[in-house]
Amino acid sequence: MTQKAVWDERAGPAALAPAAGRGAEADSGSLRRVVVASSLGAVFEAYDLVLYGPMAAIIAAQFFSGLDPAYAYIFTLLSAAVSYVARPFGGLVFGPLGDQIGRKYTFLLTILIMGVSTVCIGLLPSYAAIGVASPLLLMGLRIVQGLAFGGEFGGAVTYIAEYAPAKRRGFATSAVAITMACGLVLAILVVLACEFVVGKEAFEAWGWRIPFLLSAVLMLLSVYIRLRLQESPVFLAMKRTGRGSKAPLREAFGRWEHLRTVLLVLFGAIAGQSVATATGAYPIYLLMLNLKIDPFLLHYTILGYSIVFVAAMIAAGWLSDRLGRKPVVLAGFLGTALAAYPVFQGITHYAHPRLEAALAANPVTVVADPATCSRQFDPFGLAEFRSACDIARRAVARLGVPYGNRDAPAGSGAQVEIGAMVIPAFDGRGLDRATFARQVKTFDGALAAGLATAGYPARAAPETTNVPALIGLMAFLNIFVAMASAPLAAWLIEMFPTRIRTTAFALPYNIGGWFGGFLPAISFAAFTATGNLYAGLWYSIGVLLISLLIGALFLPETRGRSLEAVT
Incomplete structure (x- = not known):
């Protein structure tokens, strides 16, 4: 039996039937509420990503000042990566909960945990105040954030997918990724506002805490909206018919037919998407730690390319509902791999021409x-x-x-x-x-x-940094990142049955995050060892091309599938 026949048999005869018209589907107003409430959790991750990028030097000085500066930077990057290590364990905990007690209550719990831990980072004493306990507490809170997000993303996109019509599922589930891009814009605006109000010196001394503390507003808003939601109609229908799984972990990973799917999506889709996302974001670290451009110019650069990124995510989600998930995602992998090296070279040229x-x-x-x-x-x-x-x-x-x-x-x-x-x-x-x-x-x-x-400047001179060119280069690269990211959730969700959907999605998705989560630390260490500013990109390109090959050969197209028909 061919691989395509196996997928078609598992999906059932109604798998590719249009889902429009089902009574369980929400109207447009309900769907909008579901999308907004489910997507707010992604803002926390985007918020955290941006704060760890432009403020990497500040975080290194605050929490790792007892180390050599070169190692302080590496440990700062590792503190950003450690949450990726924790995420699969969060998927193991919250994924089965979502499949057994419901999507709504699970991601209500995860948003609370994530929000409280983010606020606590803003309250942490520095290394100068409490010594080695400071970086240890920071690492601990990053792990808690990772555990919460390990359950948050899978629960949120599953909830949206089970509400959305099949013909709009790609666009609807891409809203979670789109709000992450919006979170980048929001976080940069908050950072710029804080720097402007308190001044640069005060911001580096204590004002950096304000953006972390303000995340409490996002948490409270998200909790309020989520409390008003109803449970997923697809999940309720499964519970009424008694077709739920008593052991989601064992069924998802103990049966070869499901484990095979998990492994294929891990290496053929999730690993590539994770590395594409990290590659698109790594210029933030390059500009801050290596090229040392002015922080204000860096923030304007991130703000500019993030606006384009949001538009590209919307377009990619919409396109996947018309052309299919698979061609859009794989084109994103290929485009990111081909564009990365010349874009990074261009960033060096326009950010620091004197270097x-x-x-x-x-x-x-x-x-x-x-x-x-x-x-x-x-x-x-x-x-x-x-x-x-x-x-x-x-x-x-x-x-x-x-x-x-x-x-x-x-x-x-x-x-x-x-x-x-x-x-x-x-x-x-x-x-x-x-x-x-x-x-x-x-x-x-x-x-x-x-x-x-010999003419080497200590920092990039602001008057020589070409911000519009940097925005253009980063926007160009992140158009491909958007193609790799926006349709991914719908593509994966349409491969797993309702009774194990959150569990089967959450664990490989979060393990796949390891491939991209360690890219900043790998790239910085590769530069330290080789002297080549772009040495870490060969890791990115290799993973992207491997995922492209596996995805093209072994993963099916799923656009239009009925979720109830996937067995």
């Missing part, structure tokens, strides 16, 4: 015995990198300067070449901590002075 000019005139090269060079990434903060090669690479990367590598003869020392200038590195192995710290400070000072002499 590009300095690299052309006086390229930086680390010359060292490769046997003495390590990967320069220690996620647990336990290792010390004291070889001359590691010290040289780490110092250059900390300044955000791309560099090349050249092998030196075995047993030789390491040096940094800036054009014709040579700055020898030192071997810190065997030195006591005080002596090592003094020599690092001396070497860092010599390197910074050498770079300045």
Whole structure:
């Protein structure tokens, strides 16, 4: 039996019948209320994403000030990624609850948990106040956020899908992703307003807490609206007929026919979408941490491209109801993979042209015995990198300067070449901590002075940053991200039966988030180890092309399916 025949048999004879006209379907007014109430939870994730992007340097200074600056940035990115680790566990908890007690009550609980944890981040004392307890509490709250979102997204899109007519399901479920894009705009407006009202210095000292605290308003509004909703009509019909599952986890992942579907959608759809989304958002980190553009210009850039992103999400959801889910999503994967590298190069050119000019005139090269060079990434903060090669690479990367590598003869020392200038590195192995710290400070000072002499600016000059060009480049890339993202929820929901739909959707969706969630940390660590500003993009491109291949070969088109007919 062919793969297509298997899918058609599972879907049943009515699977592709139009769903319009069913009595269980909501009218337009009810559907709008359902979409608005279900989508507000996505605003929290978007809010959090934006705050962790432009404010990465502030968060590093507030919660990781006890670490070396290079590692403070990496740990800040890891604190953003840790919520992705927790999400599948949230799916394991809240997915079965949604399939057993109902969609409404489950995502009411998750929005409360997510909202309270976000507000608590705004109340956390800094590292200077309570020491190591500060980053530990931050990590803990990020994990709680991840657990809540692990159940929130799957419950919300399932609820919308079970209310929406089949002919509008792609557009309706894309509303959750669309509100995430709207959340980007809202968060940037709040950050800009706070910076304007309290001033830049006060914002970096304490004003950064205000956007986190204001998320309480979104939480209360969402809870109020959700309390007024009725349960999903498809879920109620299933409960009336007694066709619910007593063990959703075992049925979803213990039966091969469902597990096969889970694995295919994980690697053929969700992994690609997660990486596409992370690739579209990573320029925020690139502009802040590597290119060091003015924070106000960064916020205007994010605001500008986010408006285009919202429009693209709306168009992609609408298009999936006419052309199908599969072609729109796969075209998004391909477009993101093809556009990523040239877009990132263009971002460097228009954000920091003086850096590009300095690299052309006086390229930086680390010359060292490769046997003495390590990967320069220690996620647990336990290792010390004291070889001359590691010290040289780490110092250059900390300044955000791309560099090349050249092998030196075995047993030789390491040096940094800036054009014709040579700055020898030192071997810190065997030195006591005080002596090592003094020599690092001396070497860092010599390197910074050498770079300045060679024409390398410490930061991107605002007058040379081309904001319209940055908006255009990021908007272009995120059009493909929107195509990969907007129809995804409808595509996956239409592959699973009602009795296990939330469980089967939530776990692979949140595991798939790992593929994209760690992209910022992977990219920054890859740059530190190689000197190539775009080294992490090869990971993105590889995952996108693998998902494109699996999705094209093994996943079916589902547009027009009746959800009740999927078995």
